[in-house]
Amino acid sequence: MGERYLKSIRLLAECMQGFERLSSERARQSGLTHPQFDIIATLGNTPGMSYKELGEKTLITKGTLTGVIERLEQKGLVERQRNDCDKRSFFVRLTADGEATFNAAFPKMMEMGRNLFTDYREEDLAALEKNLSKLKTVIMAGHPGCPSTPDPTKENI
Template sequence: MYHLLLVKELVQAYQAFEMHSGAHIKEMGLTTTQFDIVATLGNQPPMTCKELGEKTLVSKGTMTGVLERLEAKGLIEKFMNANDGRSYKIGLSKSGDRLFKRVFPEHVEYLGKSIGKLSKKEIEHAVTVLREVKTIFK
């Protein structure tokens, strides 16, 4: 049962991070899911829904609604997929790209102020341990 200590700490660390990160993203006028999609599409060529789902933390069931809201806000555009006429690719619109260029660096800096309280060695150790934990579940 000792392993439950690790589970508890992982969950609490994730929840603390989500609260801290999510509050800042909300201040910027986005949901965490919208930010994830905008950040993933930023500086990238358009991608299919499947590719976007694989590169984000957004579940397939949530993706459609979020994309519809981002499209309604004029932040993304859909393009015909030249490789598969049955699907389309998604990319940032010009206003979406402007938003990305404003919010992404701002959020990276915001997170850096907190994570920067750890030394480089502590960060490297945490990354190593988290990668080891991740491999347990693959």
């Protein structure tokens, strides 16, 4: 195999960068940065969640998450409440304006994604998901501190 895997990694990285560029443009059209959209999309159709849950469900690092939530709060799109059980943590939920932003922006982002995969058949998507899940499992197994086998209680995405 030699260094053939480098071509695959490069293509994977280029796909991710291209997708982020397109989705960032779409988010900006809604008046949001890409991380802000990620938070709005994650909180949409939920009663809200803790910072910890948001960190687990988004690709935003813990250090960045606080700043993004603060800016969304300044825009009036989210509100934070201290957790009654743990005064050190916050619960975050969308405000009415946040819900309106979600309802306007999320369908447009989904449409963009659907358009990217127009030429993919169901079998193509299944094969892509299978291969990416396999790669994720291998990568996670080789990373210190990560489980070597997938957690069956978590979705493999």
